[in-house]
Amino acid sequence: MSLDGDVFVVEWEHGAAVLKQCVPCRKKAEGVFAVPATYANAYRLASRVPYASWDDDAKEAAAALHDAAVHRAARVNAVDGLSPAQETGVAWLLSGSGLLADQMGSGKTVQACVALRERSGPVAVVCPNSVVDHWVEHIEKWTGREARAITSAIAPYERPASLRGAVDTDMAVVVPWSQVAGLAKQAAYGHTKLPEQEAGQLPLSETDWDVLIVDEAHRAKNPSAAQTRAVWSIQATTVWALTGTPVSESPLDWWSMLRLIDPRSWPSRTRYANEYCTQTPMFWGGSQWMFGPALPELRQLTDWLMLRRTMDEVIGRHIVKDRTVRKVHLPPKHRKLYDDLRENLLLELQGDVLTLPNALAAATRLQQMAAAHLESDGDGNYRMCMPSPKCEMLAAIVDELGDEQLVVMSSSKQLLHLASAKIAAAGYTTAEVSGDVTGDARTGEIAAFQSGERQIMFATTGAGGEGIDLSAASRMVMLQRPYSLVQSAQAEDRVRRWTQEKGAVEIIDVVTADTVDERIRVALQAKSTTASQITGAEVLQLL
Template sequence: LSAFFILTAVTLTLSILLVLSVSSRKCLTATCMPEEFANLLIGKMPKKRRPELRAVTFETVANIHRAMQSCPSEDEETAPPSGLTSSLMLHQRQALTWLLWREEQIPSGAILADDMGLGKTLSMLSLIVASNGLPQEKLQTRRNNLECMARRDGLAPSKGTLIICPTSILHQWELEIKQRVSPGLLRVCVHHGQKRKSDAWRLATYDVVITTYRILSSGLSKGKKEPKECDFEGPLFSILRNRIILDEAHTIKSPSTGSAQACYRLEALSRWALTGTPIHNNVKDLYSLLKFLRFRPFDDYQVWKTWMEVETDTGLNRTLSVVNSILLRRTKDQQTACGRPLISLPPKQVVVRKLALTTVEKDVYARMFVASRLYVEKFLANGVDVEAERHLGRLPQASHPRNVRGRFIKEELLQADFVFSFSGNTRAPTSKGSGKMQIIVTLLRLRQACCHMALVKQAVDLDALKGDSIEMDFERQFKELSFVEDYEDVGSHAVDQLLDESFESCKVKALIDTIIDVQKSAKEEHPKFVVVSEWVGLLDVISHHLRNNEITFTSITGPVPPEERTKRVERFNNLSSDPQVMLLSLTAGGVGLNLVGGNHLFILDLHWNPALELQAADRVHRLGQTRPVFIHNGNGRFCKFVCVDTIEERVLALQEKKLQLAHSVLTGVASNSMKALSLNDLRFLFDLDISPSTPTEHQVRRCIFF
């Protein structure tokens, strides 16, 4: 029997694993010894766990093998089910075939990673409706399994579907069901607000329950600072459902968060994750999705870490193998088997904008950058080396910032007067964690300075951040900001003007001028504009200048309630009326919103996570858009205004790495050269030369995550 499983696994691996390295192929032969095969498959594991993990892995391989034998072809279609009032496009009919197939596999469910704007919501609604029309025998078998498991675990059985989504699109799901499904076919409950139902058995009677990640994570037991799956209580955790759908599933990409732990805790026969951006920063983002899907043994972090995160071609190919067996992804620029576009959208034109800081902005920014770079040099010299040596062996010796780059730092750099001074910037960080946090805030301030100096009125007090971990919520960090004095040699009056929101920074001027020019142009009728920023403070500055120029606008940020968001979106999408501009915060507007009324998109500030920008851009260029779309940015792709000769140009280069990683993994051609922000990345950001003795990224990696 053991030989049979080994032979089956070898045959499967040779046939369905995507791209194996030469060394891997040599291991996978008919003469491969069991121990060698286990090492390839599982990686290094404690001996006491090896038999168990090997057995589970063989079982998983056998399940994948059986599944792939019955996998439908890419062009196989399923007709829209009775009860769905909307027609399905070709790619959605093909998706329905795959969705129905995956619900019969182990694990039941998968990841639908279609590009943003391709109608994943409608695809899932078609699955919900179609599953109710399955042959009676299949339905009865599934219901029997549901009731048997519910009795065993003491849960309320529900043949319905639980949908979990961000607050911003809660009512959009409800509206989609009303518009796309025959009236009375599905009983829907929106589980939100203070008056939400608290009885599990009542909730179990609904066909569809829609709630948010925030409501779900609110079930955390009181007094639990570090949530675990067993620490959640409430009606949502007392039901065994037929199906769970996570919309914008990348929300749970960090496994330690309350939202992720709460999602793991839920019980269902089938589990689905919807996300157009399954990878934001690195391949590890996929682990949380597999854990939610309960894809054994890869939902065990120790297995994932040694099996998937091994930074070799083999490790990446393992990840590709598993992910591609449970992930369906189509993109907007993809073509059908007949050579036609997957969907028909109006053209999208990218307008490249490179901006130069004004003279006074450039002066202040330069002083901030010099002060920041000096601190990073000290961090690299004194803050990291000791910790890195403990784990990674020899690193270049440096006891003073002058030695970091193998040359002396000019005395005038060490003695520079800084407009924005960091308290404690002359001392090296006392711990690795505090140093990371301080550098993150330093980088944040430099990025903000590129947008408008009003955002950096308060310089960060580094002493207040000492001892804080890298993952601490930024909002709490901002509360600890302290004022510092302005240096008069810059010009007190000039600095006062610079820090006022009425000052027209280079980005504000470019934005307002472009909007006015487009409005005056006779080429477009009723142009509308979406302005995106990570910082609400910058949107407040923009709103001041829009008012001064009598340009009507509305906004969607975190505090706006779901009902009000829906109203604002509807008003904006009405081309015959105001407002002309939608101000959108990156986190609140990056998911689920349909802003097809807008045809000009401005992304004002660079974010470490380029996937968030892609999401924001696809609020406009998506199904339902009828006009050409203009993306105003700084590099010819989905980016933003970029100030030349600033840190933004370097952040842009790092963004490209992350985008290449996501593209490579999702297209099956992973590259091992894409890493998280490392020591060398920091040196690159701050224009610090890398000496021959400097460790490579492979030696010192993941110093800081963003």
């Protein structure tokens, strides 16, 4: 065994088959392999083969790989101020394609940008709209390379030329999820027949990228969605997928991650489902996917493709997440209206009248009524209005905190605006991140909050739940949780991040007693348990 620059030469006759499957390597001769000298190789090998079953050669090779990686990571990151675990994450990324699934707030963007310094070819980043500027700034800061954002600020007919110009001048390209379908052809899926305009070459899919970074990669979970198929069509030597929530609603989400990272090994969703999942009947006649008895085999095959650490492991210190539930109660008249609506919906369901779309609309209506009074416009449309027991509880919480900063999250924009108006009327300074606040205005709202200029940040879980840093506050009020596990978990970690200076954060759930709020918490916990079968730890611990 010998170390030749960044390549470790391993003579490993007995474990040759295992070595070839588990680490990126090139065969030099019979029983001799050239392996990139990174800690990730040893990590991935250990994930695939129980250490107790290794022979002496395997253990010696893994130890040497680890030693080589320590020196390499020290050389790459000596002046960056990264934690040892973040240095390991950089080395892991440099070993090949994979999913960096560190817990939200652990600095995945920084790790990816530092790793990019070791790559010299074209780079494309696909990320949420809210963090496009964040990616541009970090790429330029950590790599010294210019980056160009291809956003809606550029006229549609100018975007292809702008993207090609960036590639020609060795600039990294950052594309928001909302634009990717218009800049890349749509990859085929199943029996989908591509229209001519989708099958044609577009700038993202005509370039041979060195690295493709897919931030918040869980957004590519729906194989029928145009943006998912667009990302699939982007050809890259290495794909780095970043998300703290790789499995959100179903075991099929995990196949979507595998298809993104390693499409040659995981081309068929149907085959994956048949081998590793089972279907369970549901109350309303549908079915849901669950992991099947072959889950251990699936873990053995795929664990080496994912690096997952808790935020505490990554940053080297423990930030406690305390949880508090503040229960509110509906006034008698409001309670009667809520109970009547729930009974009517149950009667419709038992009579097989309620279709799935109507069921979702009904659940939303119940959630609205659990939060505030509803007013009808006479055409079947309703809007939330005062009085709202949740807004009253929020006002009490804000009064308790005095001058302390606070983040308020809600899945409902109507409820968010009700609450924001009430708090602003009491004399508090507020900021907002929602679908109504975009571009530079959103960046300005976040900056005003982080600098302390605004005391209370109001954000929807859809617009403010991903990619942004709100760590100026150590407390968050979840005024209304979404049904989505991803949005719920991502939202919480806007305050619990590696930039958080306090040793603890508090998540305060405002829950209306004996309503759908309680059912949502139970459902989210069940989804978290399913996700933990892949990630190894609960994404949320609500109950």
